Amino acid sequence: MKAISKRIRAWSLVSLGAVVTMLVMSLAVPFFTAPVMADEATKAATEAAPKVEMAKDIYFKTEGPVSGNPAPELKATDYPSYNLPYPLSENRILIWSIAQQHLYFGSFVLAVPIFCMIIELVGLLTKDPVMSKKYDDLAHLLVKISLTAYSVTAILGGLLLFSFITLYPDFFKYISSLFRPVMHIYALLFLAESGTLYLYYYGWDRMTHGFAKWVHACMGVLLNVFGSVLMMLANSWASFMMSPAGVDEKGRYLGNIWAILHNALWNPLNVHRIIGNMVFGGGIVAAYAAYKFLAAKTLEEKAYYDWMGYIAMFMAVGSLIPLPFAGYWLMREVYGFRQQMGITLMGGLLAWLFIIQAVLIGALFFSTNYYLFNGMERMRGAEKYQKYIKYILFLTTAAFLVWLTPHTLVMRPAELKAIGGQQHPVIGNFGVMSAKNGAVNTMIMTTIISFLLYQRSNKIVVVKWEAWGNAALMAMFTVALVNNWWLAIYGYFIPANVRVGLSVPQVIGTLTTLFIGSAINIAMMRGSKLTGPIEWGKISVRSQYALFSLAVSFTWLMALMGYIRSSVRLFWHVMEVFRDNSPWAFTHTIGFAANMMSVNVMAFWLFVLFVFWLGELTSKHAVAEARKEAARPAMAGGSE
């Protein structure tokens, strides 16, 4: 056993090394290629020096040879459209729906392999062979589900491409003239990803032991590398439209593809989307498990899907916690790129959308906490912690109310007059960023507390330093919360440019409670006595609706944030470079946009139902065996 254990450890390290190396490599490749490409472009320019016109990059302010045509100046008649009834008469509505569905499925099929990679690795590192198989089967099931979704993603991608070509031909021509090589690389990567995915899936049952299993796990890593780079390339198109670079004021390409890719918002968008995809993927899998739980006929089945739902929720929420920080970075870069763009988002035309976002994020945190509170019910011994729920709920609700209070709003004159200005004299004080930072950090910390209590629910701590451990946890959360609230209040008395910096110590406090708090808690649980096993399957039906709520809220949130990101360009196809002169170059009302989002969300979930149903047709047998092991007792916290 020891020999096996050592070998497993060695392979774990190799695998982890491979994960890190390949992910870093994928990020680094463009850095190495960039100067080469730039040099080639400059060389080409130098060779043809007498004829080449030089122009200044609109963002990087560097000079480069003009290597492309200017962005076209279109007329309304340059947008061919179908004479469909309103609102389908607007080309952008068609594009909006198709792109949204493509992005939903794209996010799902990018997120699921990440989960599979992690779950397979956890399975490999788990010493208990029964649990190891249980994790392995779960990963296998997930990748099977994503296989059908992968085909749907590809079909929707093709549909989107044709829609662009037929409905926005000049726009597509211009964008493809800039991103020509990137588009080819994208297609090749797609091919590579597809091949790897099929090898990964169909090789599952053949590569089950020893070295072959590790090779299989590494294929999972490779799959994610391809997927992530693929997504980054697609992100560059969207971020270029928001914050163009690598072109001059007229939109002419200046010969450096890296400058176009590496525009101001590319990296923040990459990070935000990777994390967002993981939350989204977790949400979908959790919803799948919840539905299967509700439909289950036997306790065995219920136990299996309860466990699956918990794992998916855990991954979704684990990813949700850093998401606001990634969003904050993205928004900071938006302000850095164009201040008025940021204000249009946060304090201008689109500000109300952020209030809706606040409501949705609140729904996510409430759903998570509610699920955890319910989850305690399946553990004997959890009663002692239930008295804290009301305090956690109070703090979360108070933070939520501050979080959704608006600051500056677009209002009708009568409303302005009634309120007495753009800010309400009392609650307007909660609308500033200082209060929001305090509120979101509070919500995150209360969720962390819920999780720590959940971990402890069926255990009696036996370590000698229990009192010290508890004191340290109490002190840590108290200091972090007080620090968070104090900085939020202090932020009112200092200028905005200094205030921005306060978010750093606030975030550090929150992350400290997350990482150090979890570490202390786990250490305290070592050797703990179980008051009873986690009785998987014995959770309330209500809790499964909390998982549904998590999934639908995130789907809606994704639609909303995508709309915000896109509509902030207002009447520009490419911000400040390529004007949208279509008959639909105006911004719809929030209500219209919300209806569109709702229709997209419902259409997506109908698609998902179909995909799950397809997966169901072939997966019944595969799951059956795993279910038998599911009712087996396990420790809280997902460690085993």
Add this chain to the structure above:
Amino acid sequence: MTQGLLSVGILMSPVVLFILAYNLPRFRGILLAVGFYMVMTGTFASYSNWLPQVESYPPPVIKMDVGAIDTMPTDKLAEMGETIIFGKVGGFAERGIGKGQCPLCHTFKKGDIGDRAPNLIGLGARAAERIKDPRYIKADFVQTESFKGSGRATTAEEYIAESHSCPACFVVEGFGTKGTNDRDSPMPVIHKPPIGLSIEELIAVDTWLWFREGNTPPTPKEIRAAYEKFIPEADRSKPAAPGAQAAAPAGPPIVLVSDTPDQIVAKMGCFACHQIPGIALAKFGAIGPMLIEGHNAPRRIASAAYQARVKAGMAHAKTPKEYVMESIVNPNAFIVPQFAAKTNPEISPMIQDFATKFTYGGLEKMADYLLQQNCDTAKRDKLPGPPQEPFAEVCGGAAKAVSAP
């Protein structure tokens, strides 16, 4: 209203699903799950529809020509400046936001704190001081001249013009781009996209900035000279010739099926010539016929004059709706005799390019609306009709005429 109903519909439709779930135990699970999703989605959609609804259109082009600016009274010029900054005359008091987008970052009232950009109160006096500031004289910014050879500001107005056309040429302490140690400015160049004000618009803006505090603004010529110092010839938008169409329309004036008849009439300017029942804006037009097409169109088609045009292959309508649509997109097909121009009776005085400005759905919508109008609706609105074809002549009797403005 319709869009609000849709969201409420999404919210309420799960009731049906829940009833079905109760009656169909076999599908209960799936129906309850879908119902729950719809409740959540409907709640979010309804909440969004309950919030204030604002549509945002591209900024309108304000037509100005050199001559008009130079001779315009200062108060009118200042009003134009206020419109550009705050969206309308009086927008300053309401803290509106206009094409210039200045209030997104700047504040304008005493006591208001400018977090992102300086408060512009007292700008005239302060501008004169800025150019004596050692930081201005020994400039250490990412840009020290608007363009090569432009030089620096020597007067207060030049300082304002330089700030607009080269914001990075001087950055007020504490307002620089984060991480640049106040060497670069987050402010956009105002004469370039996305704001893209012309020199004429900038003259109006600067005039307001001076005028609103009771100062005497520099003359338009002086302000123009200041801007021309800092904006190279190639970057200046060409002023429109008097009477010419705006060079680049800010947003295409296209009639969509989503437009209401009021919006269509406003967009296309029909009110300038026609009276139309039910449209508040269209009460006084006296150049074209009153558009009560439910009454007029059948008569026009049956008229000998129209049939002669049909025989000549010039007109083709067989139904009232076809007639109205034809009249909009091809006004020369048939000109009501009383309204034909004496000098050129074959060419209608009506705008000739509506065919490129109406979507089919928009055209159909407008035609349907006009066909619903008749003598009764005109009488209800007390429209007198144009002198060439007054109400009494068309409908018999007389509507009580409203007085022209």
